[in-house]
Amino acid sequence: MHFRRRTFTRRLATPLALGAVGLVMAVVPAIASAKTDSNPVVGHVYLDDNTAVANTIAAFDRHADGSLTPLPGSPFNAGGAGTGSGLASQGAIQTTDDGRFLVAVDAGSNQVSVLRIKHDGSLKPVPGGVVSSGGSLPVSVTIHHDLVYVANAADGGSNYTGFRLGEQGSLTPIAGSTYALPDGSQPGDVFFNGDGTKVVGTRINSSLIDSFTVGHNGRLTAAPGSPFAAQGVGPFGSEFRPTNPDQLFVSNAHNGTALGTVSAFADAPDGVLSSIGSSPFADNQTAPCWVEISHDGQFLFTVNTASGTISRYSIAGDGALTLIGSTAVSQSGGVGAVDARLTPDGGTLYVNESRIASVAGFAVDGGTLTELQSSPTPLPAGATPAGIAVI
Numbered sequence: 001m002h003f004r005r006r007t008f009t010r011r012l013a014t015p016l017a018l019g020a021v022g023l024v025m026a027v028v029p030a031i032a033s034a035k036t037d038s039n040p041v042v043g044h045v046y047l048d049d050n051t052a053v054a055n056t057i058a059a060f061d062r063h064a065d066g067s068l069t070p071l072p073g074s075p076f077n078a079g080g081a082g083t084g085s086g087l088a089s090q091g092a093i094q095t096t097d098d099g100r101f102l103v104a105v106d107a108g109s110n111q112v113s114v115l116r117i118k119h120d121g122s123l124k125p126v127p128g129g130v131v132s133s134g135g136s137l138p139v140s141v142t143i144h145h146d147l148v149y150v151a152n153a154a155d156g157g158s159n160y161t162g163f164r165l166g167e168q169g170s171l172t173p174i175a176g177s178t179y180a181l182p183d184g185s186q187p188g189d190v191f192f193n194g195d196g197t198k199v200v201g202t203r204i205n206s207s208l209i210d211s212f213t214v215g216h217n218g219r220l221t222a223a224p225g226s227p228f229a230a231q232g233v234g235p236f237g238s239e240f241r242p243t244n245p246d247q248l249f250v251s252n253a254h255n256g257t258a259l260g261t262v263s264a265f266a267d268a269p270d271g272v273l274s275s276i277g278s279s280p281f282a283d284n285q286t287a288p289c290w291v292e293i294s295h296d297g298q299f300l301f302t303v304n305t306a307s308g309t310i311s312r313y314s315i316a317g318d319g320a321l322t323l324i325g326s327t328a329v330s331q332s333g334g335v336g337a338v339d340a341r342l343t344p345d346g347g348t349l350y351v352n353e354s355r356i357a358s359v360a361g362f363a364v365d366g367g368t369l370t371e372l373q374s375s376p377t378p379l380p381a382g383a384t385p386a387g388i389a390v391i
Helices: 018-027
Strands: 041-047 056-063 068-070 093-095 103-108 111-117 123-132 140-144 148-150 158-163 170-172 186-191 198-203 208-214 218-222 235-243 244-252 263-266 274-277 288-293 298-302 309-315 321-328 339-342 348-353 356-365 369-370 386-390
Touching: 018 208, 041 093, 041 103, 041 170, 068 111, 093 140, 103 123, 103 140, 103 386, 111 339, 123 170, 148 186, 198 235, 198 244, 208 235, 263 288, 298 321, 298 339, 309 369, 321 369, 339 386, 348 386
Parallel strands: 093 386, 140 186, 235 288
Antiparallel strands: 041 056, 041 386, 056 068, 093 103, 103 111, 111 123, 140 148, 148 158, 158 170, 186 198, 198 208, 208 218, 235 244, 244 263, 263 274, 288 298, 298 309, 309 321, 339 348, 348 356, 356 369
16 A cells, blocks of 8 residues: 555555454455365565565465465566665655556666566566666655555665556656655655645665655655755654654664664645654664555554664654554564555555564554464565565
């Protein structure tokens, strides 16, 4: 939903009550056809394996109880190459608003791949669907309708580049859309707001936040004063509030041990960012990197990759955050947990545990997280996963 992030994955699907699973099955029989017992298939989970040489996508059936089972044929060939190591980014894989296509970065070959999502959740490469990312080391992608932006992170080719997504899944570069970044910036995330009028990007190494408005031609216009100074060291993950496209939240990952924070900004019509309340808000953990917000806009979760925890905040109407607490990611102390994504109904949060090449699952009850008994689920051999997408 997430329109990158946030799309049919983290942000576009209408929240459903957990009791409506039976209705979902009736409306989408193809998804549920794999199982008809008390634990039916209700959706799917995808991760960019970022495997060296030939990149693959791990795909799972998602069951009503939150458990995952590998889809037949998984992992699926992405068409490009991975790096075989972590990408230090948010949003390396996304699904389109209509759930028809999956877009993933191929960081090892400086490409982006588009795959069609079939009715059973399996993936099929789109003819001509592997294209140049428009730079070097693509690490993050964001989607709004037919508009796609990619963040490229390597020196000498670091930028944000835009594409149009065709009806059959082809990606066409938008002329004049590339926004070059200085060497050493290391962008960690690029992200649309909910109505597609704004894009932000984080520069981890230089502690800056890029803010843009989006024109009808798909090109970006930098906001007056952009890039803006972050409110901490190493701004990393970003997400706009699903219920308010003018409120932005950014994690600050590199403040030091137990000194992580999350910032809240108001995003003006021209893209100018201004601090909300007493932002930044303390996390009391180390390396808060990946950010996910509940679909009703009431709660924010941030994955603390060095602490092995997920911090939970409530979000006030004005965007101010109140820390509720932190939930441990149990396996291997959770250290190395990275990207996170909610299910369309908001009832389960899946976390990419890159260090152990697994996926953790948590039941969500408002601002409370409880790790599932079935968690974690292992990924294919050789995976060094980046990003996660859920439908």
